[in-house]
Amino acid sequence: MKMISMTAATAAMAFGALAAVVPTPAAAQGRNTSPIPMDGATCPEGWRANKGYCEPGTNAPNVYIKTKGKPCASGYHQYYTWNYCTDRRPDYTTxxxxxxxxxxxxxxxxxxxxxxxxxxxxxxxxxxxxxxxxxxxxxxxxxxxxxxxxxxxxxxxxxxxxxxxxxxxxxxxxxxxxxxxxxxxxxxxxxxxxxxxxxxxxxxGPKGGTSSAPAEAANASDQAAATQQTAQCQTSVGSVTGAAIGGAVGGNAGAALGSMLGGFGKKKKKSC
Structure with missing residues (x-):
């Protein structure tokens, strides 16, 4: 009977030791003491990039590389959209x-x-x-x-x-x-x-171009006004010249000639 008790005790101790050695699936995968391959150009929180690897910093969470198409192990969370599983839940408030x-x-x-x-x-x-x-x-x-x-x-x-x-x-x-x-x-x-x-x-406006459409429209309007003003000025100058020549000739012939050359008595605009 004593021998049986010792055997049972030994078995219990062996089972306990085995349980201590065999970790849970999550603990078996996660680590924070050695580098892991970097996924893309980002490392998980608490880890820093170094030549294609992520190295754990002080108080870094346990992390392992996520298998594509499979969820993270119990107790682990995917690190945003990257292929890391971490035992520290990501803070989605950026x-x-x-x-x-x-x-x-x-x-x-x-x-x-x-x-x-x-x-x-x-x-x-x-x-x-x-x-x-x-x-x-x-x-x-x-x-x-x-x-x-x-x-x-x-x-x-x-x-x-x-x-x-x-x-x-x-x-x-x-x-x-x-x-x-x-x-x-x-x-x-x-x-x-x-x-x-x-x-x-x-x-x-298009990049590399200009977004000065209102200014261009204003410039076009100013140019049109200037052209109209020039035409008016030319007409006024012709009127004054015609009136002067008509007056010099005098009589009906002078009136007709003055009318042909610009009319009588029209004055040049001050703005010309």
Missing amino acids: AADKLVSYGTITKANRLDRCPLGYFSKADMTICTTRLSPAPKSRKKTGACNSNEIDEWGLYCTADAGMITRAQAQQEADRDFNAIYSANGAQYPAQGSDTENYPSMVAAY
């Missing part, structure tokens, strides 16, 4: 989201691009802006007003001139990159152009 937002628009589709001056928040469901003042944009629910730009049939945007083309393009680049990453390296439905897409051109 630094950009923590900025003061002066305007927000709920998207119809999370993979739609945002209007001029706006970018997608981390959850991709809302467009926001960090610019103040910023263009006034809203979801399109009918025809846009005459002072608004129709953006892809999704938004109506007014006061685009509140920001510069450079600011608009910076936010468009930020927005496109976020959607491209979230969409598995696929372009959004609105395309990849962030420089000369329709609403950008409508607001600022």
Whole structure:
């Protein structure tokens, strides 16, 4: 009986030792003491990039490379859209989201691009802006007003001139990159152009060109007025000359000659 008890105790100890040696699947995969291959150009939080690898920093979470098509092990979370599994839940409130937002628009589709001056928040469901003042944009629910730009049939945007083309393009680049990453390296439905897409051109003109259409129209108007004024001046000069010659000749013949050369008594405009 004593021997049986000792055998049972030995078995229990062996089983306990085995249980201590065999970790859970998650613990078996995660680590924070040696480098892991870098996925793309990003390392998980708490890790730093070094020559194609991610190295753990102080208090780095346990991380392992995620197998494509399979979920992370129990107790682990995918690190945003990258192929890492980490035991520290990612914070989906990004630094950009923590900025003061002066305007927000709920998207119809999370993979739609945002209007001029706006970018997608981390959850991709809302467009926001960090610019103040910023263009006034809203979801399109009918025809846009005459002072608004129709953006892809999704938004109506007014006061685009509140920001510069450079600011608009910076936010468009930020927005496109976020959607491209979230969409598995696929372009959004609105395309990849962030420089000369329709609403950008409508607001600022084509890149490399000029957006001085009002100034050009004003110059054209001034030129037309100057041409008309020159013609009037020439007519007035002819009238004065004709009157002078007609007066010198005198009589009916002088009147007829003066009329042919410009008429009688018309004075030159002071503005000529």
